[in-house]
Amino acid sequence: xxxxxxxxxxxxxxxxxxxxxxxxxxxxxxxxxxxxxxxxxxxxxxxxxxxxxxxxxxxxxxxxxxxxxxxxxxxxxxxxxxxxxxxxxxxxxxxxxxxxxxxxxxxxxxxxxxxxxxxxxxxxxxxxxxxxxxxxxxxxxxxxxxxxxxxxxxxxxxxxxxxxxxxxxxxxxxxxxxxxxxxxxxxxxxxxxxxxxxxxxxxxxxxxxxxxxxxxxxxxxxxxxxxxxxxxxxxxxxxxxxxxxxxxxxxxxxxxxxxxxxxxxxxxxxxxxxxxxxxxxxxxxxxxxx
Amino acid sequence: xxxxxxxxxxxxxxxxxxxxxxxxxxxxxxxxxxxxxxxxxxxxxxxxxxxxxxxxxxxxxxxxxxxxxxxxxxxxxxxxxxxxxxxxxxxxxxxxxxxxxxxxxxxxxxxxxxxxxxxxxxxxxxxxxxxxxxxxxxxxxxxxxxxxxxxxxxxxxxxxxxxxxxxxxxxxxxxxxxxxxxxxxxxxxxxxxxxxxxxxxxxxxxxxxxxxxxxxxxxxxxxxxxxxxxxxxxxxxxxxxxxxxxxxxxxxxxxxxxxxxxxxxxxxxxxxxxxxxxxxxxxxxxxxxxxxxxxxxxxxxxxxxxxxxxxxxxxxxxxxxxxxxxxxxxxxxxxxxxxxxxxxxxxx
Numbered sequence: 001x002x003x004x005x006x007x008x009x010x011x012x013x014x015x016x017x018x019x020x021x022x023x024x025x026x027x028x029x030x031x032x033x034x035x036x037x038x039x040x041x042x043x044x045x046x047x048x049x050x051x052x053x054x055x056x057x058x059x060x061x062x063x064x065x066x067x068x069x070x071x072x073x074x075x076x077x078x079x080x081x082x083x084x085x086x087x088x089x090x091x092x093x094x095x096x097x098x099x100x101x102x103x104x105x106x107x108x109x110x111x112x113x114x115x116x117x118x119x120x121x122x123x124x125x126x127x128x129x130x131x132x133x134x135x136x137x138x139x140x141x142x143x144x145x146x147x148x149x150x151x152x153x154x155x156x157x158x159x160x161x162x163x164x165x166x167x168x169x170x171x172x173x174x175x176x177x178x179x180x181x182x183x184x185x186x187x188x189x190x191x192x193x194x195x196x197x198x199x200x201x202x203x204x205x206x207x208x209x210x211x212x213x214x215x216x217x218x219x220x221x222x223x224x225x226x227x228x229x230x231x232x233x234x235x236x237x238x239x240x241x242x243x244x245x246x247x248x249x250x251x252x253x254x255x256x257x258x259x260x261x262x263x264x265x266x267x268x269x270x271x272x273x274x275x276x277x278x279x280x281x282x283x284x285x286x287x288x289x290x
Numbered sequence: 291x292x293x294x295x296x297x298x299x300x301x302x303x304x305x306x307x308x309x310x311x312x313x314x315x316x317x318x319x320x321x322x323x324x325x326x327x328x329x330x331x332x333x334x335x336x337x338x339x340x341x342x343x344x345x346x347x348x349x350x351x352x353x354x355x356x357x358x359x360x361x362x363x364x365x366x367x368x369x370x371x372x373x374x375x376x377x378x379x380x381x382x383x384x385x386x387x388x389x390x391x392x393x394x395x396x397x398x399x400x401x402x403x404x405x406x407x408x409x410x411x412x413x414x415x416x417x418x419x420x421x422x423x424x425x426x427x428x429x430x431x432x433x434x435x436x437x438x439x440x441x442x443x444x445x446x447x448x449x450x451x452x453x454x455x456x457x458x459x460x461x462x463x464x465x466x467x468x469x470x471x472x473x474x475x476x477x478x479x480x481x482x483x484x485x486x487x488x489x490x491x492x493x494x495x496x497x498x499x500x501x502x503x504x505x506x507x508x509x510x511x512x513x514x515x516x517x518x519x520x521x522x523x524x525x526x527x528x529x530x531x532x533x534x535x536x537x538x539x540x541x542x543x544x545x546x547x548x549x550x551x552x553x554x555x556x557x558x559x560x561x562x563x564x565x566x567x568x569x570x571x572x573x574x575x576x577x578x579x580x581x582x583x584x585x586x587x588x589x590x591x592x593x594x595x596x597x598x599x600x601x602x603x604x605x606x607x608x609x610x611x612x613x614x615x616x617x618x619x620x621x622x623x624x625x626x627x628x629x630x631x632x633x634x635x636x637x638x
Contacts, residue, residue, distance in 0.1 A: 025466055032552070033383040034577030042383075050360070050384050053375035053393065056469060056551035056563045059573065063452070063548075070457055071468050209577030232579075279372070280365050 024283045028055045028276055029064045029076035036178050036208030036226035037061065040116055040255065041077055045273050052279025060179050060205075068258045073284070075276060076258045079180040079226075081150030086258040092269040095290075099267035102254035107152040113270060114255040118151070118181055121215055121223040124243035129171040129199050130221055135160045137188050137250050149187050152252035172200040177211020177224040180253060185224055216240055226253065331596055334589035347583040353391050360388060371557050380554035380565065382574060382584045389587050393554040397471075397564030401546055402539040404475025404560055405482050409539075410532055412479070413486035417528075421494035422516035433491065440484030448548030451477035456549065463561075469551030471560040477545050486535040489610065493527020494520055496617050523617065530609035537602035541595060543568040567591050 030051055031038040038057075042048060058064050061078035068076040069085035080088065080102050090099035093113040106112040126134050136142050138160040143153040153159075175185055182205040189201035206214075208225040215223035216236045229237075229245060237245040257268055265284075272290050275281040281290060337344050356377035364376050378390035416436065420429045455477060456468040465472070497520045505515040521528070551563030552573065571588050578585040 027467055032573045034574060039383070048385050050379065050381045050388075053379060053555045054553050054563070056467070056553045057573070058552070059547065066453070067468060071460075073466070207577060213577070213579070236579075279375075282365060 023073060024285050025073055026276055026282055026284055026287070027071055027074040028052075029067050029074055030055045030057045030277065031061065031064065031078070032057045032059055032207070034207040034209045035180075037078060037180055037255065039208070039227045041114075041277075044114060044116075045270055046277055047274070049274070049278050051277055054279065054282075055277055065258060068260060070260075072260045072262055074260055077255055077273075078258065079151070080254045080256040081183055083150075083256055083258065085261070087261045087263060089257040089259060089265060090267040091257060092267060094271055095269050097269075102256055104147065104152055107252055107254040108155055112254050115152070116226065116253055116255065117228075117249040118178065118184070118251045118253050119225045119228065120175075120248045120250050121212070121225060121229060121245045122221065122248070123215065123218075123237055123241045123245055125246055126222075126248075128167045129169055130173055132166045132196075133173060133192060133199065133201070134222070134248055134250070136192060138248070141191070142188060143251075145187055145191060146184060146251045149184050151184050152254060154249060154252060158249055166196050166198070168198065170198045172202065173222065174202045174204075174220045175222040175224055176204045176206060176214045176220040178208040178226040179205040180226040181205075181224040181251075184251060215245065224250075328593075328596060331589055331593045335586060335593040337586045338583075338590045341586075344583045344586055347387055348389050348587055353389050353587070357388060357390070359386075371555070374556035378556055380570070382578070382587070387584060389584075391591075393556050394565055394567050394570055394591070396556055396558060397550070397554070398540060398566040398568075400471045400558060400560060400564050401474050401478060401550065401566060402536060404471050405478035405539045406532070406536060408476060409479035409482035409486055409535055413483045413531070413535070414490050414528060416483075417487050417490035417494055417531075418516055418521070421491050422520055423512065433488075436484050436487050439480065440488070442480070444481055444542060444544040445548070447477050447480050448545040451545065451549035465561045467551060467561065467563050469549055469563055471550070471562070471564055474546050474549040474564075475560070477549050478539055478542055481542055481545060482535040482539050485538050486531045489531035489534055489606070490524075490528045493524040493531065493610070493613050496527070496614060497523045498617060524613060526609040526616070527613035530606040530613070533602050533609070534606040537599045537606065540602070541568060541599045543572045547572050567595050571595075 030041070042051065056067075058067060061082045064076040064078050065082045065084060065086055068074045076086075088102065090101045091113055092099045100106050100112050102112045102115070107115045120134055120137075122130060122134075125131075137146075138154065138158075140159070143159060147153050175189070182203060185203040189203050193199060193201055203224075208223075208227050211220065211223040211225055212229055212233050214220040216233065218241065228247065234245055237243070257273065259265055269290075272281075272287055275290050276287070281287055338348070338350070357379065358377070360376050360379050360381075364372060368376070375393070378392040379388040380390055380393050381388045416432070420432050424432065451473055452469070456473045459465060459473050459476070460468050463472075501519050501523060502515050505519045506512075510519070546566045547569040550566065550569060552565045552569055553563035554565040554570075555562060557564070571592055574584070575588050578588055
């Protein structure tokens with residue numbers, strides 16, 4: 001028994017020691033592979049190389065931010081609207097270019113290197129109340145709200161003209177998909193339902209892939225997605241419903257890179273992100289060489 | 291003399307019949323749905339063995355054997371663990387999808403082992419305490435309290451592990467990763483303890499009081515009686531409790547999904563993140579296109595999990611039945627063999 005205690009104590013001491021010595025290790029967090037953000041990051045940052053096996057995946061952007069805020073050695077990515085208790089890094093396109101902070105100006109202009117459109121998809125051209133809601137989100141009111149919640153508004157030329165009066169039908173509209181867009185969709189729905197009482201909006205998450213699947217299966221009116229639909233997904237909609245899916249850009253999102261507030265780093269380049277997430281570099285001290 | 295039907299308040303015969311039919315069919319519905327679930331899972335898993343279009347992307351050997359085409363994620367001088375990760379990748383969403391089962395097997399075993407290591411001693415000690423030592427009042431408090439623990443939704447336990455337990459364990463032991471097999475194992479043991487405790491306690495309580503009276507009469511104290519008489523007599527039941535606990539640990543999804551970090555590595559280190567079978571299904575099935583190789587692989591894993599937990603539960607319940615028969619003196623062996631095997635000897 002004494003021996004066992006000694007072994008246990010030694011083990012714990014070793015564990016604590018190793019923890020202290022390896023503050024240099026990078027602990028990367030990612031999203032689950034059903035997420036549009038995951039797909040975007042893989043395509044635009046990793047150039048379609050696989051994530052390393054040791055990258056931890058969490059079920060939502062909020063969990064990633066939460067994990068990063070509690071872990072000194074960590075790094076994570078996600079929609080900028082979620083930045084609570086973490087430090088947002090400036091991003092450089094490559095080692096030589098300027099570091100750019102994600103804000104309204106840089107994202108709307110397109111100078112921030114990792115930004116993307118957020119989409120609504122419908123089967124065929126939207127009509128009636130659905131059309132009115134989508135046009136409303138792309139109008140002044142919807143876009144102002146978008147900025148207030150922490151996303152980025154569309155450039156002026158992509159917005160919709162002031163929309164006509166809503167059709168007087170009572171309708172429940174379901175919106176399903178991207179977790180990144182749940183906060184935004186929720187705020188839109190809240191404000192819209194106050195203004196137009198005939199319409200009930202139900203917003204649910206699950207990930208862009210889940211939303212697209214629901215659209216294919218005819219389980220939702222609108223699919224919200226943080227990535228464009230793939231060709232085979234578009235084909236499935238056409239095969240099942242006889243109509244092409246219609247893509248409508250409704251907002252912009254900057255993909256922010258999060259680290260713990262105590263991390264001395266202030267900027268990071270896309271190639272550096274790539275070596276971290278593909279596993280070539282596993283220590284903060286080795287990152288400088290890239 | 292009043293007849294049965296009079297005693298029951300003159301209930302007409304057809305009412306009686308229809309109630310009986312209802313109860314009987316309820317039983318068959320349960321069995322029927324179990325069979326249907328298995329048939330469905332097996333049917334969706336089968337294309338992995340038979341379909342040639344699926345075989346273009348994944349075959350059973352490719353899921354088991356190491357791959358050499360995946361070196362991009364290696365640092366300049368990789369350790370053995372990093373090489374293992376590159377040989378056995380779980381990368382279903384990729385330009386070239388890779389489905390190695392080894393990291394998931396290791397992850398599942400790792401967390402099950404940690405959870406059982408924590409849960410079994412606690413649960414069995416608690417069961418011995420309540421059935422052998424605790425006064426009546428204490429027993430009536432502890433047993434329902436542990437059973438309430440079983441009623442906590444696993445998503446709540448997972449959330450607790452993710453937010454509170456992970457931070458606590460990391461700060462206390464200086465762990466590199468917040469989410470690891472120790473965090474998840476501790477959380478999972480909260481789900482396993484009630485099962486092991488309840489079954490083990492039932493087994494111990496089923497030991498007839500005459501056994502203990504006999505032991506005391508021979509001069510054994512309470513501890514000797516508990517450890518050398520009650521425990522051996524209830525052993526199959528206690529073993530069954532452990533097996534059922536293992537079944538629960540392997541099948542549990544939400545707790546590990548939230549508190550494991552879900553990194554598909556081949557590391558046996560309990561301080562590192564891991565990915566289990568069940569969490570993989572939960573995380574990925576929603577997005578795997580219907581009929582795709584990824585979809586069939588997930589069902590294959592599901593069928594595999596189903597069989598493991600089914601077999602473990604069968605073994606567990608068989609042992610529970612055995613201890614019940616044995617203590618009730620119904621075991622066939624005893625009819626022919628007069629030496630009562632069930633009464634353990636006090637020596638040793």
